[in-house]
Amino acid sequence: MSDCPLLITFASWEQRFLDGFKRDIDEWHPAKVIMYHLDEFAEMSAPNRAEVVAECKAQGVVLINALLRVHDPAGNWKKLRDDMTAEACTGRNAVVDFSTMPRETIWTLFWLLDMLKAKTNYVYHRAIGYGEWLSRDPQRPRLVYKLSGLTKLSARTVLVIIAGYDVDRIQQLVRFYDPEITIIAQQEGSASQRLKKLTDEFVGNSTIQWLKMDAFSPDHGEAVLLKQVKPYLDSHNIIMSSLGPKVSAVALYRIQREHREVGLAYAPSRDFNKDYSSGIGEAITGVL
């Protein structure tokens, strides 16, 4: 008998997606898998998806292959809602492998599974190596459905950004939300040229606060972030976004879950580096 009736994953062209999927099967023994993929990258993810189909067949696991559309966030939300409801996740175990999943999908799935009172585990397979750039062609940032916070009419905005690889997109978020205060959290130990460029760009700017966090710690940086944000909960509208380590999405979700006034923002891109990651490293797991 399976401990885990449902594995939810998101197909990409990266090798770690496929290797991670095989790991998930061995580790969690799911009875059923829902594999989402995006229409605009369907061709790139097709070989990996074909292998997943074969693997599920070989293992006797039920597979649902589901399509999400880049230009239809509302349709995607409804699709996820209908899928989670149809799978009768209420009170049951689910595992979300978000290694190659967009943050908006991660947060929506977490929210739906929480709403359905599912027991949610998550897993993130790190890569061994990373390319020189991750994404281009940024789209308009958007607040995530149902996780957009409780805006006070009288308050200015505090924007919290987990800085990552695409540091130029921080500027885009700042321009878009026009915050009174921006808190930029940097992953401990990261000292790339681009992060230096970012700090140079903002140095001396009194509206910017800097923060070091460790997204790979057990709480994924939640405590550090919350400590920084708490003084503003009553006086400001808080928007949080993650451009950095994907596991930080868990910390942001948990903060939002505890403090409904906080909004989560997703900064989408349309173009991704095909060679962004290589290999597969450790798996980070947890209970939501």
Place this chain on the structure above:
Amino acid sequence: MTAQRNPFEYMGANDLPYEMILDYYIEDFNYSRFIQSKRNVILTGERGCGKSMTLLYNSWALQQLKGTRDNSSPALGLIGVYVPCNTPLTHKEEYQLLDKFQAALISEHHLVLSITYRIAETLAQIPGVLDEANEDQVRSKMAFIFGAELLRDVPFFDAIKAFVEKESIRTQRVINDPDSAQINYEDTFTFASLVVPVLGCAKSLPKLKDSHFMLMIDDAHDLNQHQVKALNSWIAYRDHSLFSFKVAVANVARTSLKTSSGGSILEGHDYTRLDMAQPFQNEASDFGRLAKQLVERRLRKFGIDATPEDFFPISDRLRQDMEKAEEEIRREAVAKYGDDSRKVSDYVYKYKRAHYFRSRPAKANRPEYSGFDTLVYLSTGVIRNILQPCYWMYDKVLSLSTDNAASPVVNSIPPHVQSDIIIERSRVLWDWLRNELDQNIEDCSREDGVRAYQLLDNLAVHFRERLLNHKSEPRANSFTISSRNRDLMDKLERLFRILQQAQLLYIRSGAAKDKGKRESYYVPNRMLWPERGLDPHGQHARVSLTAAELWAAADENRSIPLREESPTPRAEQKGFFDE
């Protein structure tokens, strides 16, 4: 960067304290006579051209502060209510999960709550606003409209604020209910059921019986499609006795003018449009004068007793070289036109600077870009574009200062510092254009980014070739488009939208050569030119380029051919920012 305060701080208007806005804002009668009126006005212009500052300055809160400074009471005839739209509430998108009807209702509900909150906030600041009014009666009336009791232990308008805030939070709680996937909210307010009655109630107060309320909607481009339609419907109201709208929007060309009922609002009929990036053609509103006043005021505020020209002096070397060039060109003109002084001065205007650039040795360093007028030209007509280089220059002088005082005195910016900063900022702008456009601008793909770079790169090469070789219009650095066809224009317009968003290209409207007609012309951000050794002081002439040439430059990196066009008739010659 230093921690000292800088007179050229260029943060957004919403981040400036009200006192500072009063200190820095240059009132322009050409704008204020439209804004301080009962008509609907749409202010357009790129980021940084002063839209928010203008609305804020004309809001009641600022006018009241101004009155306090002038020892006078602001008149209550026109009360400006500032309503910012770039808020998380506006950015909420849950309405997308609803059908169109429900989406329109909830979108309008959010917007009218925001407007009502700002109305109450503004009216709460008017001293003695309830004088001679029967407060109990007014409270009962409002309680009836809201369908809820108002707080009794707080001033009346604060009670309205509290109600509206509570209603807004209640709505969001229902929509974002963590235990339900439903989105619906039934108890929505509309403009007619909330804003109009609240304004009517305000108007019933003896103190405000002759007041008109100017609802100043800032950053209206952030509103969603349903809110834009609703706003346009309110703008289309014929009766302006109670309220009017002053709406700031980044680009009216990208904004829908449709109303909720399927009609459209029309310029001239429903609203007046003020283009903040395109000053009018008279002395008082000339951009150069505005820029000068702005810098003068900031210097004065910092106790710096210098004119902008003295504070940003032109380099001696450049001045001497320019004088020499003028002398040589004048000799040439006199030899050509004799004592026809008009033709001589035209000739000197047209060729003096070009002669300077042409006579520079091929291996010379870049010219020493300096002088206040150079900064004005480099701004391309956008206020923030003046402040930015000034900020960096001031900062550099501070950081180079050997004065150990807490606030070292800066009396001027040496020409070499001006030049260094200008060339540095120009280089940074090119780097950004070449490498990062697709990472910064929405809907800009890698291919778009490459095309944007190639287009401006080829324009730079073309303008340089013109500067050095062209006979009739050597200093032209803006262009018009000829031989248009739909297919090419669709492609170019997409590219121009990206460049406009990146503030690398400005689109203006001006008189065409054909009498009476207007045409769009295109001005690349002049901060691009110093890195290419070009002259940012353009002349009022536009290069006519074909759509095919421009697209080939962008798409295939083809150079733009140099042609001799017929010169612009003299009657059309105007100051550079006077179109």
